[in-house]
Amino acid sequence: MMYPGMMASSQGRKRKYLPRAPFGFWHATRYKSPRGCLLRPPFPLIRPMRPVNNRTGKRSAFTKTKKYKFRDVTVNHLKERQECPFDLLLTQDLLKRNFELVPERFSVGGLSYLVELVIRVVESYMLDPEPVEGEPVVATVKSVGSFEKRTLIAGKNVADVAVVFQGLPSAETINSFGKRIASQIMDFDSFFDVTCQMSDRGFNIVGHMATVRIIVCTIPANYCVAPPECHMEMKTLFSNSMAIGHARWFQQFAHHPAIRIIVRVMKDIKSRCKGFSSLNPWMIEVLAHYCVTTVPHSSPPISAGLAFLRFLMLLSSNALSPASIGFLDPCDSTTRIHGKLSLEEMNSIRQTAQFLLNLMAIGGHRLVLGLDKCSYDVTERGISLNGFSLERVAQLIDENNRAHFERYLYMLRNKKLPLDNDVNGQTACQSTVEKAEEACGSLPAEAAASSVPAEQMDVQDNAEKV
Template sequence: MYGRKFQRNQFLYYQTPSPFDLPSLNESLYFPKVNESDNDSMILHTNLLNSLYRKNTQLNPSNFEGFTLNELVTKVTSIIRHMMSAQNEFQAFRIKEILQVGSFKNGTMRCGKNVADLLILLDRVPTTMLVQEMSVRMHALLNDMQSVQIVPKCEYLSVEMTSKGLDIFNDSARVSVLIGTYPEYVIKISEENLRTAVKHNIAAIQHSKFMEENSNPFAKILSRVLKFIIERNEKLSAINPWMIDAFACYSIFSNYLNQPLSLNQAFLRAFQLLSTGIFTISYGVPDPCKNFQFSINHHLHVAEEKDIIEAAQGILNKILDGKVDEVLELSD
């Protein structure tokens, strides 16, 4: 009930193209190509592509991470399904649905970020006390499960409450159980922080559906690499994960030819767009999960917009100067 299908070419319906974004128009008509060394351009893009593939290999989760996280997701899912089926015992929670969302679902998870998001939809108004009681009951079920097994200390599961729900984790992996509900109950949540968190959690359903239906392997690699760069630059910290996912798709698919760009072209274009102010109030990337009526960057403050432009220009200068390995923190 929360998802809808978006076509890739819907990204063409933006209001104002970012300045000097050549893929958004027929550059042969507006910016005739001058004589330049095609060899230099080829070397730049070849090196750029090779470096991006190398970095993606480094960022891919290891087999151990994938195995431990999948194992934990299976355990947590089985516990939640037990709570859904044992209605007499857990009627107070009224759990109706369980969904995978986030980077684990989207295929953009990175090594060292061994976290999966599970969203549970309640058929009632959530409260902090309800979430607290749920965490206690889940912890008890986990203890019962582990009491009949020989569990190494590093694999023993713990539970803690978070601003978005609760986390179940051990030394190797973590599952974030996000609390959600249906639209008729959201407006009845009296706690402002919880209401904001629930809205954010619910939005993750559409975000994951969008990535599933509108991304391609290059978009996932680009998203993973951008998250790595942004995480290491404080001036880019206002760019949240959903902005990165949507922006990665925009950089690849939104162009006048309506054909996906290559990974290296999209990576370069992404920083060209950021450098020229794509995330300012004058431009922006329309949010495909809000009927393109709002931009994904509408919440940014002016100071944050300036920081993003400044940081992106510095990164772009390094890329064009052949220092992409420095940007990606690659060593020989």
């Protein structure tokens, strides 16, 4: 007879098991396991490691997009929405517009070959056994941007390649490095007659049919020791390095084809609507990923047309406003994707999205997608369609009430805004603001100059000397 804990070949002594009282009701409801499996805990022995936002490469530095519940515009009645005939028509027109925006195979082939040549030449420069003195040391090279993410639009044959240096090269060093790369490309393939042009983020390899933008980065250890006379600002270097993380995140999580379709169509709408000019590609990609992937577990995957409609709904509902929780940056959990937008830019995004939704409500979705051409920007001048007249949406922020909005946001961020039912707190807050304005207005020039810290005065003097 075998007992728990005995091997097949063991000659263990037979033990007499005494009858024990049955386990209580709490055991049956919590564990729901037989008596022989009590030694196994009801939780996994090895807990998964949390993804940490580090740049060492040992663990995944990217997390999925933070999913917020905008129930008023995204989740309610989603199952019934699948059978809406307008969504089916919108999806068909969206796919048709996406087919028009996909670049031709010939242009993409030439751009792909030029990108491959640039990467091959830079890698051969990295493996050169006899490096030239004074030349920068390259740590790595990677293709980034719309070309790497496969969201390129027809008519824009431009690709991005990130080159990470181990040091902080100067502008002259980058210029000589770019000319050397261009000469080696022409030596490798005489068909390409390319030139090197300097830019704010690095340099460009310009050819007849395509252009490759080389963005210059450095390793994270150099951010703290960067000299003030560096060839470019630290913000530019940091944004260039973040482009590599954006490309990796998009390849890892944005695998759904509807995400690329929405990103490509929104880039085209951005080029036609002035109000969307402040939307950068990273914001569009994160929002498109949220609209496609954030669905209830019990509902089927949503269509591309409904995801596009949810995209405009989020923008029109002030999802990118200062008072909104917004969307966290998947590659940097300490910031939000709309943190650098001004009040006017946020207002223009909301205003344009609301106008486009109103235009789609009266049957103008083909005009929104770009299938029906228009000679002017309808979001700026309005339009008359199907017996309806749409005018430009009124602005919430202008020169008259801008100071009021800034004061409100400052008090909201510093947690000094009183509640609606707190009359005494509102009165005290208003009196405090009035006193502060009076004090700032009555402050003499000499006192204002003396109130500036000494360190700030030194920085201002040095800036004037430079």
